[in-house]
Amino acid sequence: MTDLAAIRRICPPPSTGQTTPIDWNAVETELGMNLPEDYKQLADIYGPGEYCDYINIYHPHAATPWVNLTGPMPARIRGQLQHDSDQGTHPVPYPPQHLFAIGVTSNGEYLFWITDPQQTPDNWRIAVNEARGPLWYTYDGTLTEFLTAVMTGQTTVPQFPRDLLDPPISFKPSTAPPTDYPQNPPRPAVDTETIREWARANGYAVPPHGRIPLDIKDAWEQANRP
Structure with a gap:
């Protein structure tokens, strides 16, 4: 079984026809x-x-630029890593120019491709940083291998919550339709500590670390819509 087939078995994708075709030539040209x-x-x-x-x-079709492959976040995060490396704020285990942000967690950890060597993308490994600390984790495999290993419990990422695999394991499609990169993008993602503080002030029982329950995130978003 291939890694993608394993992911589809463990975490079923949306129904056929619910995704929009991607022009990969245009995406790769834009990214260079x-x-x-x-x-x-x-x-x-x-x-x-x-x-x-x-x-x-x-x-590439994410609903907001903050989780869009061709949006501002990969370059912005790389710039912050370069600043951390230059200032010695947090250790960065790889040259920042070889780290390309490919994802983010609800707690604020980032997933990266280690793009070395750049000419062989199918061999890129995965790195995960700590949201508010110095810890890094490296997975010696591709993105789909990483997701398979995580969702089957074969790999435990120290930064991820212990209840990550509590059933059901699922994929939640973005609810907003794909959009072009806006001239005036929406406000950036809020630090999870802000949501925790709001939840406590409004009577919700929220864990001090790890994943914020989905109902609390939904309530915060409803209460803080512009």
Whole structure:
């Protein structure tokens, strides 16, 4: 069984016809680099959305620029990593120019391709940083291999919550329709500590660490819509 087939078995994708075709030539031209084939197949099948109510893989058709593969976040995050490396704020285990952000978790960890060597994207490995700390985790395999290993419990990422695999394991498609990159993008993602503070002030029981329950995130979004 291939890794993509394993992901589809563990975490069923949306029904056929619910995803929008992707012009990969245009995406790769805009990024100035070729992309791993396993990622392109995953994005074609699943579309934009969230795995296990926690892992959001960047997608060319994401509803907001903050989780869009061709949006501002990969370059912005790389710039922050370069600043951290230059200032010694947090150790960065790889040259920042070889790290391309490919996803984000509900807790604020980022997933990266280690794009070295850049000419062989199908061999790129995966790195995960700590949301508010120095810890890094490296997975010696592709994105789909990483997701398979995580969702089957074969790999435990120290930064991820212990209840990540509580059933059901599912994929939640983005509810907003794909849009072009807006001239005035919506406000960026809010730090999870802000949501925790709001939840406590409004009588919700929220864990101090790890995944914020989906009903609390939904309530916060409803209460803080512009």
